[in-house]
Amino acid sequence: MGISLEQAQAAVQAAYQKSLEIGVKMNIAIVDAGANLVAFARMDDAWLGSLDISIKKAKTARFFDMPTGDLGQASQPGGPLFNIEVSNGGLITFPGGLPIKDGSGKIIGAIGVSGDTVENDHTVAEAGSNAVAGQ
Amino acid sequence: MGISLEQAQAAVQAAYQKSLEIGVKMNIAIVDAGANLVAFARMDDAWLGSLDISIKKAKTARFFDMPTGDLGQASQPGGPLFNIEVSNGGLITFPGGLPIKDGSGKIIGAIGVSGDTVENDHTVAEAGSNAVAGQ
Amino acid sequence: MGISLEQAQAAVQAAYQKSLEIGVKMNIAIVDAGANLVAFARMDDAWLGSLDISIKKAKTARFFDMPTGDLGQASQPGGPLFNIEVSNGGLITFPGGLPIKDGSGKIIGAIGVSGDTVENDHTVAEAGSNAVAGQ
Amino acid sequence: MGISLEQAQAAVQAAYQKSLEIGVKMNIAIVDAGANLVAFARMDDAWLGSLDISIKKAKTARFFDMPTGDLGQASQPGGPLFNIEVSNGGLITFPGGLPIKDGSGKIIGAIGVSGDTVENDHTVAEAGSNAVAGQ
Numbered sequence: 259m260g261i262s263l264e265q266a267q268a269a270v271q272a273a274y275q276k277s278l279e280i281g282v283k284m285n286i287a288i289v290d291a292g293a294n295l296v297a298f299a300r301m302d303d304a305w306l307g308s309l310d311i312s313i314k315k316a317k318t319a320r321f322f323d324m325p326t327g328d329l330g331q332a333s334q335p336g337g338p339l340f341n342i343e344v345s346n347g348g349l350i351t352f353p354g355g356l357p358i359k360d361g362s363g364k365i366i367g368a369i370g371v372s373g374d375t376v377e378n379d380h381t382v383a384e385a386g387s388n389a390v391a392g393q
Numbered sequence: 394m395g396i397s398l399e400q401a402q403a404a405v406q407a408a409y410q411k412s413l414e415i416g417v418k419m420n421i422a423i424v425d426a427g428a429n430l431v432a433f434a435r436m437d438d439a440w441l442g443s444l445d446i447s448i449k450k451a452k453t454a455r456f457f458d459m460p461t462g463d464l465g466q467a468s469q470p471g472g473p474l475f476n477i478e479v480s481n482g483g484l485i486t487f488p489g490g491l492p493i494k495d496g497s498g499k500i501i502g503a504i505g506v507s508g509d510t511v512e513n514d515h516t517v518a519e520a521g522s523n524a525v526a527g528q
Numbered sequence: 529m530g531i532s533l534e535q536a537q538a539a540v541q542a543a544y545q546k547s548l549e550i551g552v553k554m555n556i557a558i559v560d561a562g563a564n565l566v567a568f569a570r571m572d573d574a575w576l577g578s579l580d581i582s583i584k585k586a587k588t589a590r591f592f593d594m595p596t597g598d599l600g601q602a603s604q605p606g607g608p609l610f611n612i613e614v615s616n617g618g619l620i621t622f623p624g625g626l627p628i629k630d631g632s633g634k635i636i637g638a639i640g641v642s643g644d645t646v647e648n649d650h651t652v653a654e655a656g657s658n659a660v661a662g663q
Numbered sequence: 664m665g666i667s668l669e670q671a672q673a674a675v676q677a678a679y680q681k682s683l684e685i686g687v688k689m690n691i692a693i694v695d696a697g698a699n700l701v702a703f704a705r706m707d708d709a710w711l712g713s714l715d716i717s718i719k720k721a722k723t724a725r726f727f728d729m730p731t732g733d734l735g736q737a738s739q740p741g742g743p744l745f746n747i748e749v750s751n752g753g754l755i756t757f758p759g760g761l762p763i764k765d766g767s768g769k770i771i772g773a774i775g776v777s778g779d780t781v782e783n784d785h786t787v788a789e790a791g792s793n794a795v796a797g798q
Contacts, residue, residue, distance in 0.1 A: 262707050294714055298703035302667050306428055307456025309700055310481045335470045343476040352474055376473045397572050427697025430579055433568035437532050444564055576698055577726025580751045605740045618749040646743045 260291030260366030261358060265390045269358060269369055270297050272389030276382045277301060277373075284373035284382055285312035288358070291366055293320040301373070308372035314348055315355030315370030315383075321346060323365055326355030327380065354379030356387045366390075395426030395501035396493060400525050404493060404504055405434050407524030411517045412436060412508075419508035419517055420447035423493070426501055428455045436508070443507035449483055450490030450505030450518075456481060458500055461490030462515065489514030491522045501525075530561030530636030531628060535660045539628060539639055540567050542659030546652045547571060547643075554643035554652055555582035558628070561636055563590040571643070578642035584618055585625030585640030585653075591616060593635055596625030597650065624649030626657045636660075665696030665771035666763060670795045674763060674774055675704050677794030681787045682706060682778075689778035689787055690717035693763070696771055698725045706778070713777035719753055720760030720775030720788075726751060728770055731760030732785065759784030761792045771795075 261269075266288040277284045283304040288297045295316075300309055318326045330351035332339040343349045353376040358367045367390075371383040396404075401423040412419045418439040423432040430451075435444055453461050465486035467474040478484045488511040493502045502525075506518040531539075536558040547554045553574040558567040565586075570579055588596050600621035602609040613619045623646040628637045637660075641653040671693040682689045688709040693702040700721075705714055723731050735756035737744040748754045758781040763772045772795075776788040 263704055267704070292711070294705075294711060295703060296705050298700060299668055299672070300699075300701050305457050306697075306699060307453070307481050307484070311477070314480055330475060334475065341476070343479045348479040350480060351476065398569055402569070425697075427576070427695075427699065429570075429576060429697065430568060431570050433565060434533055434537070435564075435566050441562070441564060575727050577723070577751050577754070581747070584750055600745060604745065611746070613746040613749045620750060621746065622744055 261288065261296060261390070263296060266297035266367065268389050269386035270299050273369065273371060273382045273386035274299060274301070276385035280378060280381065282374040282378050282382070284371050284379070285309050286382070286386065287312040287316040287370045288386070289316040289320055289368050289370075291320070293317045293368070296367065304373045311350050311372040312354070312370040314350040315372060316368045317346070317370070318349045318351060319355035319357050319368035319370065320365070321349070323357055325353065325357075326351055326370075327353035327376070352376050354383050356383045358387050359391045361391065396423065396431060396525070398431060401432035401502065403524050404521035405432050408504065408506060408517045408521035409434060409436070411520035415513060415516065417509040417513050417517065419506050419514070420444050421517070421521065422447040422451040422505045423521070424451040424455055424503050424505075426455065428452045428503070431502065439508045446485050446507040447489070447505040449485040450507060451503045452481070452505070453484045453486065454490035454492050454503035454505065455500070456484070458492055460488065460492075461486055461505075462488035462511070487511050489518050491518045493522050494526045496526065531558065531566060531660070533566060536567035536637065538659050539656035540569050543639065543641060543652045543656035544569060544571070546655035550648060550651065552644040552648050552652070554641050554649070555579050556652070556656065557582040557586040557640045558656070559586040559590050559638050559640075561590065563587045563638070566637065574643045581620050581642040582624070582640040584620040585642060586638045587616070587640070588619045588621065589625035589627050589638035589640065590635070591619070593627055595623065595627075596621055596640075597623035597646070622646050624653050626650075626653045628657050629661045631661065666693065666701060666795070668701060671702035671772065673794050674791035675702050678774065678776060678787045678791035679704060679706070681790035685783060685786065687779040687783050687787070689776050689784070690714050691787070691791065692717040692721040692775045693791070694718075694721040694725055694773050694775075696725065698722045698773070701772065709778045716755050716777040717759070717775040719755040720777060721773045722751070722775070723754045723756065724760035724762050724773035724775065725770070726754070728762055730758065730762075731756055731775075732758035732781070757781050759788050761788045763792050764796050766796065
């Protein structure tokens with residue numbers, strides 16, 4: 259189903275290093291092409307409520323093959339996908355979830371990061387995603 | 394796991410006294426550092442629907458180590474955390490949930506109060522939280 | 529809906545005292561006649577998994593107005609109520625849950641206790657139940 | 664909250680190495696003292712259904728501070744804890760879940776392993792648990 263454990267762990271490791279670099283405590287989740295968890299790490303003293311959010315971000319990014327924040331723009335009041343968040347057992351549609359592609363550009367999974375501002379969540383997710391795409 | 398039963402019951406008792414003082418009927422829930430219930434009391438004739446809300450407020454306050462109302466300011470339409478409420482089995486992001494700290498300032502649990510206006514819910518939660526911090 | 533908070537707290541207190549007396553660490557839950565939580569206490573270092581079980585025992589005892597262990601005798605393989613446990617969001621049908629009656633014998637709620645052997649769970653539940661019936 | 668990410672990842676790594684050694688494909692989950700996920704790894708081509716089971720085994724082992732298989736002996740038809748599995752959102756009570764202790768013998772979390780026979784699941788869990796206790 260796409261991403262290997264080795265690739266998933268490389269994404270976790272890159273996201274972890276980025277978190278240390280910018281001084282944040284994150285929950286980091288990787289799902290495969292089937293949107294099922296492959297690897298996960300919660301940094302010491304990271305927000306407990308971000309555990310579920312990181313996994314939901316990863317699933318959301320794979321469910322719709324786009325950054326979670328993009329989906330959130332369409333789910334606002336008056337938008338075409340208003341309240342889509344209640345589907346699939348709960349989606350998270352703010353930034354911090356990104357598809358993961360292999361070297362050829364094919365989507366093989368997704369990463370979800372939660373634990374700080376959505377900007378920092380996104381930055382850390384990007385570091386994880388890039389680590390696989392660049393291999 | 395943080396807060397002791399004795400501390401949790403002291404928080405419930407202080408919140409109960411404050412409720413009597415301002416003439417409201419509350420559900421009062423205390424969770425530990427792991428966001429699991431330690432003590433609970435529902436006053437006679439308090440809203441039944443507030444039972445679940447009080448527990449979710451306490452969990453939410455510990456999940457993100459902040460007052461529930463603070464989270465609610467970021468989860469509005471157009472806000473950075475829109476619809477975060479669908480995560481973690483349901484978050485409550487309006488006032489009435491507060492972290493509980495020990496005398497040294499360390500977060501050891503949280504209190505959630507529901508049964509009246511959010512202002513009164515917050516006031517009662519504060520009384521409970523202060524009872525532990527001041528010990 | 530039956531039991532008052534004062535009665536519920538008296539049941540918790542009696543169950544707590546009995547727990548100290550026999551040297552066990554319990555989760556103690558009281559529900560009203562509507563099977564909704566009224567009071568709860570988790571003793572320090574009690575099993576975390578017994579939190580949910582104590583609440584489910586209290587609900588089960590009120591759902592069917594009988595000791596949880598009685599129901600369990602009918603839910604065994606080949607019995608008339610085989611696997612009834614999957615109903616109502618999960619029933620617990622081994623000992624530790626008892627209806628609570630007022631002085632006139634009317635059922636006004638239930639107690640659920642979990643944290644040790646089912647025999648000790650039952651003994652502690654009985655102490656809590658008797659504290660209300662005897663008032 | 665007990666186990667650190669570093670300890671959790673050491674447990675995952677030791678369990679992974681044991682899995683390679685005996686030629687099995689496992690899901691490996693580590694929870695902290697609050698029974699919340701800290702680290703997870705699913706080996707390539709491991710059973711997908713074992714993902715949830717591995718997490719439930721880890722939670723179950725911490726919920727009752729014992730090997731999951733011990734609980735399963737008491738939850739059989741006619742046993743004192745028949746159908747306890749419906750509590751806590753679903754328990755797994757066959758072997759493969761073990762508490763994790765620190766060097767002093769204190770329980771700081773738990774490991775859950777699923778993907779092969781329960782004997783092999785247990786063997787791999789033991790390798791993970793020992794890696795932390797021995798540190």
